[in-house]
Structure formats: C-alpha cells, structure tokens
Amino acid sequence: MNVISRRGRVASARIGRRPSRSAAGLAVAAATVAMLTTGCSIEDATCGGGEYPVMTIGATGSACVSDDEDPPKGYVRYPKGKVPEHVDDKWDVYWRTHSVDKDGRIIEVPAGS
Numbered sequence: 001m002n003v004i005s006r007r008g009r010v011a012s013a014r015i016g017r018r019p020s021r022s023a024a025g026l027a028v029a030a031a032t033v034a035m036l037t038t039g040c041s042i043e044d045a046t047c048g049g050g051e052y053p054v055m056t057i058g059a060t061g062s063a064c065v066s067d068d069e070d071p072p073k074g075y076v077r078y079p080k081g082k083v084p085e086h087v088d089d090k091w092d093v094y095w096r097t098h099s100v101d102k103d104g105r106i107i108e109v110p111a112g113s
Helices: 021-037 090-094
Strands: 003-005 010-012 051-056 062-068 075-077 097-099 106-108
Touching: 051 097
Parallel strands: none
Antiparallel strands: 003 010, 051 062, 051 075, 097 106
C-alpha cells in the first residue's frame, strides 16, 4: 500500500510490521531479569523435586530418595550443612573424594574406590 507524504512523495506504508530489534532485545532482557530475580537456576539439581540426596556408606556413590522414605540399606543422609544441591557445587565436588564410615565419621576415600 502506498501513501503520499506531505511533501508529495510516495512512501510505502507497512502493515503488520515486525517488532524492531530493540523491542526484541528488551523482551530478552526482561525475561533474563525475571529469571534471575525469581530464583530460577540453570544449574543441574542433584535431585528432583520431592527427593533428597543420600550417599553410600564408605564409598563415593550417591542416590536420590523420595522425601517420604528413609535411605535404603547401605546409604545415609549427608551431614547437615554439607549436602550437595547442584552438580559440581562445593559439596558435590567434596564428596567425590570423601564419605562417611559406618559410625558416621567423615573419611577420605582412596582414589579408584
């Protein structure tokens, strides 16, 4: 569709214009801010919703257990304040070389165990 401007020139009128780049950038920025302020995380959680992590007694194995269940035989809850929450977080890395013995003491696990 053509429109004649005040100066008598023919100008093209756009119908159904696409959003400008600045509008698209603003939308991406707003979504990013919303994600950061709502506490969403892009890190991989150690366990899913409704589960908690447990560790193998005397070794570096781990598993996830339903919140309404006790740890299975051979597993124990992580010590309070030392529970890994995300893959590669401080405690996830720590427990790769440490475990607890049958008496609940933290021990260092030999490499390859």
